[in-house]
Amino acid sequence: MNLTRMRRFGLERRLVKIKKEFEGIIVWDDQDLLNILFSRNPENLYTISCRWNYREEHCNGTALCTDGPVAVVHGSRKMVAWKREPAFVALHNAMQQVSTP
Incomplete structure (x- = not known):
């Protein structure tokens, strides 16, 4: 911004x-x-590719975001709290284990 x-x-x-x-x-x-x-x-408005706003619907069925590796994961609509998408829950849990300086 x-x-x-x-x-x-x-x-x-x-x-x-x-x-x-x-x-x-x-x-x-x-x-x-x-x-x-x-x-x-x-x-x-400056638009960015979906790799900078990767959402769970980008990996359901057909790959929708194929322009590069994921840079930012968007955990929206209580996806992690409701444990709807196991891969995103695993990522969230792993990130909580990372210590920051």
Whole structure:
């Protein structure tokens, strides 16, 4: 994230305005607000490949993310807590064993 660009763009002001505009309609809060904002300002969105946001649905059935090794795993929708995807649970457990300086 480039905080300088975000401030220059007026991110907070724009998000507050969108929140007021869609009060009572949005479901996913921050995600909905950002989706609306960038649908209106696509030139300010830098898209990245799925290897930087690897999700469980990328490995169910057909491999959906094949542009390189996984860089960031997205553990969303209580996937680890509900133990829905054993490989992601194993990764989570292994990461908890890593000590950081």
